[in-house]
Amino acid sequence: MPAAWLKSGYPVSVAARRNPGARGGRRRRRCACPRRLRREPPVSAVRSAGSPQACLVLSISWDHEMTAQAQVGRADEAGRGSSDTSLRARAVAGGRVVPLALALVAWWFLYTRLAPAAAWLTFVLLGLPAGTPAGAAVEFFLYEVPKVLMLLALVVLGVGIVRSFVTPAWTRRVLAGRRERAGAVLAALLGVATPFCSCSAVPLFIGFVTAGVPLGVTFSFLVAAPMVNEVALALLFALFGWRVAALYLATGLTVAVVAGLVIGHLRLERWVEPWVYGLQGAAEPAPERLTWDDRLRRGREAVADVVGRVWPYVVAGIAVGAGIHGYVPRDFMASFMGRDAWWSVPLAVLIGIPLYANAAGIIPVVMALLGKGAALGTVLAFMMAVIALSLPEIVILRKVLTKRLIAVFVAVVGLGILAVGYLFNLLL
Amino acid sequence: VQIEVLGTGCRKCQLLYGEAEKAIARSGRAATLTKVQDVGQIAARGVLATPALVVDGRVVAAGRIPSAEEMAALLQADAEPGP
Numbered sequence: 374m375p376a377a378w379l380k381s382g383y384p385v386s387v388a389a390r391r392n393p394g395a396r397g398g399r400r401r402r403r404c405a406c407p408r409r410l411r412r413e414p415p416v417s418a419v420r421s422a423g424s425p426q427a428c429l430v431l432s433i434s435w436d437h438e439m440t441a442q443a444q445v446g447r448a449d450e451a452g453r454g455s456s457d458t459s460l461r462a463r464a465v466a467g468g469r470v471v472p473l474a475l476a477l478v479a480w481w482f483l484y485t486r487l488a489p490a491a492a493w494l495t496f497v498l499l500g501l502p503a504g505t506p507a508g509a510a511v512e513f514f515l516y517e518v519p520k521v522l523m524l525l526a527l528v529v530l531g532v533g534i535v536r537s538f539v540t541p542a543w544t545r546r547v548l549a550g551r552r553e554r555a556g557a558v559l560a561a562l563l564g565v566a567t568p569f570c571s572c573s574a575v576p577l578f579i580g581f582v583t584a585g586v587p588l589g590v591t592f593s594f595l596v597a598a599p600m601v602n603e604v605a606l607a608l609l610f611a612l613f614g615w616r617v618a619a620l621y622l623a624t625g626l627t628v629a630v631v632a633g634l635v636i637g638h639l640r641l642e643r644w645v646e647p648w649v650y651g652l653q654g655a656a657e658p659a660p661e662r663l664t665w666d667d668r669l670r671r672g673r674e675a676v677a678d679v680v681g682r683v684w685p686y687v688v689a690g691i692a693v694g695a696g697i698h699g700y701v702p703r704d705f706m707a708s709f710m711g712r713d714a715w716w717s718v719p720l721a722v723l724i725g726i727p728l729y730a731n732a733a734g735i736i737p738v739v740m741a742l743l744g745k746g747a748a749l750g751t752v753l754a755f756m757m758a759v760i761a762l763s764l765p766e767i768v769i770l771r772k773v774l775t776k777r778l779i780a781v782f783v784a785v786v787g788l789g790i791l792a793v794g795y796l797f798n799l800l801l
Numbered sequence: 802v803q804i805e806v807l808g809t810g811c812r813k814c815q816l817l818y819g820e821a822e823k824a825i826a827r828s829g830r831a832a833t834l835t836k837v838q839d840v841g842q843i844a845a846r847g848v849l850a851t852p853a854l855v856v857d858g859r860v861v862a863a864g865r866i867p868s869a870e871e872m873a874a875l876l877q878a879d880a881e882p883g884p
Binding site: 541545572573575581583652657772 | 807808809810811813814840841843844845846847848849850851859860863864865868
């Protein structure tokens, strides 16, 4: 019984989490506690999970957990055993492939017809004369809005499905006990794929650190997760092309890795609020048993959630872009945010750090700045600073970090972004 | 039924709290709904992503808001005697 299992006091899943053989759900029953413990004994795992009893508890509770999950997830089919679930999952996956494929074909069909449709709407239906600023602006708007939203929906659907596998708990299992260097790179990469919202930064930080994820590795994750995500990348790709998106991805990951390495190298564990390390590694909640049906539903929910939240910003951004496209002279801002103004990058970073917006909210501003001739590096540095660092996040992190560590964190990430800004301006 | 909504007070956490309230009202069952906002308490439940929903001490959803049907099923499933 799950409740009894939780009350039994064994941090069972600490052992399971740190047991490399137990990463997959089904292999979990195999218990390799002793081998695992030889490698990297986490305090809590040694204390209670080292006994054969704990292994027994693990396997028993796992069985119950599976049955319980099956009941919870499919109350309409109560009574079915857990062995039935995988068969059902396969059948459902088969039944889902066809509609999904049809939807993708329809998506592609629509996507390839957006440009002629926008032209037809502008010049035939609305009757705007071709070659005028008004016509160009309206055509740009009518083409870009559906294009960006369709690309965003596709990317978010894919990432939503991937994220049903890459949960924060899974990421923590992968990162626990890693060395700083490999760990930092891995953490930054996983930060892109793992679902994350900056309001859960603190529980995540505590969960990572108490499970034996090194501090620097944890910071790599905390920098990469909000800054380099699928929404930012999809929007940059759709609006500015794959080069900008790829550069953002590469430099964003580099900033995250370097920041994590620096913080790890400085051995700043002593600047974490002491009560954090006093916490015991809590038992990890049983992983969810998801069928492909569930995963697809997660993907669809993600699309509804993200596109529902983001579309006003996209429309506003493209409207700004369209206005500039048609009217404002392109080098309007070039004099003070252009490539030659060396001081504009640090200024953009300094202004961006306290501001808070997500990747979508900043897009209208980015469109406006770029459209008016600001240098790409300066604008992207501004964007990164706004997304990666913010006053609200600093206030939240203050609960677990001392002021000194926050200062180091902000300084390291800010300097990294500064370097990115200059690099972009040099390269492009 | 003991239902806890774990969250540090962000928009989604408040949304989840509202959804849980509605689900309980619909199910017509007696349930206590509490908000857990203390970070230490949240971490002690092994939750890495907020908002999270805990039913009788068991984490049933973390980092997302379960759909109305899912929550109804959770409340129903809980009424059956455990194994």
